[in-house]
Amino acid sequence: MNLIVNGSEVEIVSPPLTPLLHVLRDELDITGPKAGCQQGGCGTCTVLIDGEPRRSCLTAVAAVDGASITTIEGVGQAEELSAVQAAFYKHYAAQCGFCTPGMVLAATALIERKGGPVERDEVLEALGGHYCRCTGYVKIIDAVMAASRGEVDSVDDLPVPEPGQPEVLPKGSPA
């Protein structure tokens, strides 16, 4: 079996009924997709399969043989965040961060599919299967709507911590 993971073609040796989640985490050491509930209920394992968000814990690897997989590692870079990631940063939409990979990927797919500003209801529908136990969701929803409106088109104004230095949050940070 083969997968294209974040643009690179890889051969898969895991058995056919292995959940894609475990192929990514255990065989390929790609740990962005988190192993949360592992029964489809929490959404933190969500990855993009040929551009569509799906739960990697519910997807047998053989069922997506040959597909293109995007994990959070394939979205943006530490110095160059994607629009959704930058909006999450700016709106304090991540606290512990465990749900963030799934949230960002689902939001990215929603915005790509819509191709323009998304409404609150659409965000609720798209993220309805994603649990966050920290934020209360409001900041996440705000971030996704802002990203969809292109309100975060530059991350130049975001503070980038120097290596070895503690991150300095902007004034007024609720964190």
Place this chain on the structure above:
Amino acid sequence: MRATALMIQRMTLDVLFPASADEAATLYGDGEGITVFAGGTIILPEIAAGRLVPERALMLHKSGLDEIRTDGDRVLIGAMVTVAALAEGDDPFLAGAASQVADGEIRRNATVGGNICSPPGDDAQRGDLGGALIALGARVRSTGAGGERTEPVEDFLAGDRAGRLVLELEYDGFERRTGAHSLRRRHAHSYAIAGAVACSRADGSDLRVAVTGVGPTAVRCRSVEQSRDPADVLKDVQPVDDAVATAAYRTAVLPTVVREALDHLEHA
């Protein structure tokens, strides 16, 4: 490779990948010792956790059963059509029912065949599409011991589904009035507390009513169809207790849910 993958490797003995519906039927045979793997949304976590150890697994994703097609007035839905495809399909009634199942991400894995084969879960009833399919008068073509047969969805659900491989569903495409109502919360794992679905011909004749989520399978409500009295639903079905709702609560609300569905149909 770490422990999880190694564990699965030891357990999985034989995984079959039929390339056509005929090959799937042949490999399935009488179904003895075969676990059918459709979308995997229910059984993959069971397999991954070691709670289910299939002797042989039949994976259907390459079997060509994932098409919706029409043959004259009939609409045919392959067993491997995803619930997402149905939710985005041409039939607004089925699309509405499908878009109530789980969430968009799970619907991209979940299949129509799996939905009508799913047994009740530990915490909740499953198979939310059953009611809509019964109301449409849909039929199931399945194979297994005794060969292939086609039967109404309500008969299939009432029979021994475990020994059948679903190949296709079909229903007659004609102008209908439809109505549906369900009690649910928006979340991936929130199954309906109770749902009712009603369909009739455009002139109101041939009323078909079904309820879902109140017992182990969706059920056709012939008493309600005859009397058009929502209270008669309790002659057709006995609600059960689960983690989602008590039988007493379901019994109390079900006539109202049915009345809502009939009202929607009346004013459709």
